[in-house]
Amino acid sequence: MNISEAAKAAGLPVKTVRYYADIGLVSPTSRSDAGYRTYDATALRKLVFVRRARAFGFGIDACRELLDLYQDHGRSxxxxxxxxxxxxxxxxxxxxxxxxxxxxxxxxxxxxxxxxxxxxxxxxxxx
Amino acid sequence: MNISEAAKAAGLPVKTVRYYADIGLVSPTSRSDAGYRTYDATALRKLVFVRRARAFGFGIDACRELLDLYQDHGRSxxxxxxxxxxxxxxxxxxxxxxxxxxxxxxxxxxxxxxxxxxxxxxxxxxx
DNA sequence: TATAGACCCTCCAGCAACTGGAAGGTCAAG
DNA sequence: CTTGACCTTCCAGTTGCTGGAGGGTCTATA
CATH class of the missing domain: 1.20.5 (Single alpha-helices involved in coiled-coils or other helix-helix interfaces)
Structure with a gap:
């Protein structure tokens, strides 16, 4: 999945997805030979997760913590x-x-x- | 009145008063020979006015409009x-x-x- | 008169979370 | 082989300040 497809699927602007990659909030799965960001289903789920958390007004740092907990199946x-x-x-x-x-x-x-x-x-x- | 006295009297930080001067929202009455901003009672009233308007969440542009109306005694x-x-x-x-x-x-x-x-x-x- | 400390100045950078745009590379279809 | 829709990076701007550096000014006291 290229960035625009991922962005559309996550309900986010492309610019925002790129921004999240820049700040290390949601990194793309990999890069193509040409340097294009590519996203798989897992990365996409994270983007959706962040969109929902942001909608609650959680700041980027809180999103980072929540995302960590989301992925930590041994969390409390x-x-x-x-x-x-x-x-x-x-x-x-x-x-x-x-x-x-x-x-x-x-x-x-x-x-x-x-x-x-x-x-x-x-x-x-x-x- | 120098800026710190005006700021204190208006209930604003000095930095903010300087900022309002920079953006032309509330200009100092004049400058001293050394370049110090000086404020008189009228300018002070404007600073207080802006502080109250900002407390209502009016944006800077709205403050500008309100300030204009404040001074326009023929306003509607x-x-x-x-x-x-x-x-x-x-x-x-x-x-x-x-x-x-x-x-x-x-x-x-x-x-x-x-x-x-x-x-x-x-x-x-x-x- | 010298100097300490409290003022004052300007300019630059940063905050949060993007958003817009320029300049340029890549890809698929016709 | 060209067109147009992608993609890239980087820089600037948004709002309303706030912090700090580097330097000038003023006043009181020794």
């Missing part, structure tokens, strides 16, 4: 759970931050008449 | 409201995304025993 699920819990905490924190922003901003937006006059509670709040 | 509040509404929509969208992530991930984390055995619904989900 506790290690995986710890990484996932950390990410869950981050998400929860971000949600709280966004909730606070949303509350304040939606209140301001609602109280702004939004007409052609200059007085505006949003600007007042910021200034 | 509709313009401000539109910018704020866009940001509110972004926040709402992000919240929905995070909610979906949270739901799925918390479910996975809960269903993972987290012991020393390898089977793990989190890894299964990703793989």
């Amino acid at each position: 699920s506790a290690e995986v759970k710890q990484i996932a819990s950390r990410r869950l905490d981050e998400i929860t924190l971000k949600q709280r931050e966004l909730q606070a922003l949303h509350d304040t901003l939606s209140h301001l937006v609602q109280s702004c008449r939004g007409d052609d006059r200059p007085d505006c509670p949003i600007i007042d709040y910021l200034g | 509040s509709a313009e401000v409201k539109q910018i704020a509404s866009r940001r509110l929509d972004e926040i709402t969208l992000k919240q929905r995304e995070l909610q979906a992530l949270h739901d799925t991930l918390s479910h996975l984390v809960q269903s993972c025993r987290g012991d020393d055995r390898p089977d793990c619904p989190i890894i299964d989900y990703l793989g």
Whole structure:
């Protein structure tokens, strides 16, 4: 499998697959005589795995750890759970931050008449 | 006021104030003979304004627009409201995304025993 | 007056995770 | 043998700063 086929099958842009190869996250199985990256089913599974992990917002380093655990059949699920819990905490924190922003901003937006006059509670709040 | 005093008064790092000057977001009032940036009360108010706007997650370009409106006493509040509404929509969208992530991930984390055995619904989900 | 230390300056590099593009090599079909 | 779709590497840009090097300035004190 050349890179574009692998990328399509993994649901990733070619550029991203090349990037993952560059940073040693998912290496191609081998290189052709012409230097083309080639991917087999195992490498493809890793690409899919990374795409899903990234969708959860796991950083590249976390993906590396998860990928290691994915391939380590003697892993302890506790290690995986710890990484996932950390990410869950981050998400929860971000949600709280966004909730606070949303509350304040939606209140301001609602109280702004939004007409052609200059007085505006949003600007007042910021200034 | 030199930059460090202005930065402290605005609640921003010196580096950030210098950065805002570099990109023309908040220019210093003037320069001293030695080339030091100096800030007066008006420039300071702009710095504070930008800090608050950034805290809402407005991008630099949005800050530029808001700052223009802030200084335009003949503005229409509709313009401000539109910018704020866009940001509110972004926040709402992000919240929905995070909610979906949270739901799925918390479910996975809960269903993972987290012991020393390898089977793990989190890894299964990703793989 | 000398000097120490706290300021200030500019410029360059790096962060995360790609993305776009230029310049050029390779491959398969017609 | 040419065309066009691949592939390669390398460099630059994205967002909003942040850190650091290398060097100038200012003020207080000895």
